[in-house]
Amino acid sequence: MTRIDAREIPPVQRHDKIHEAFHDLESGETLTIVNDHEPKPLFYEMQAEIDAFDADNYEVEQRAPEEFVAKFPKK
Secondary structure (H helix, E strand, C coil): CEEEEHHHCCHHHHHHHHHHHHHHCCCCCEEEEEECCCCHHHHHHHHHHCCCECHHHCEEEEEECCEEEEEEEEC
C-alpha cells in the first residue's frame, strides 16, 4: 500500500505528487491519501482523467476535523 500525507506537501504540488504516486501503482493496488479536507476535487479530477482509477471502490473516512483518509484504488 502506498500512503501519502498530503498535509505535508505544499498545496500547489499536491495533485502532481498524488498523480505520480498513483501512476506508479500496479493494477489492484490502492493509493491512500491523508488530507486536511475531503478530496472531492481530486476524486472528480481522477474520475474524469484517469481510466485506471476505480472510482466505484473509492472510499473516504473523516477521522478528525482536519484529517480525511481517502483510498484511490487502481483497476
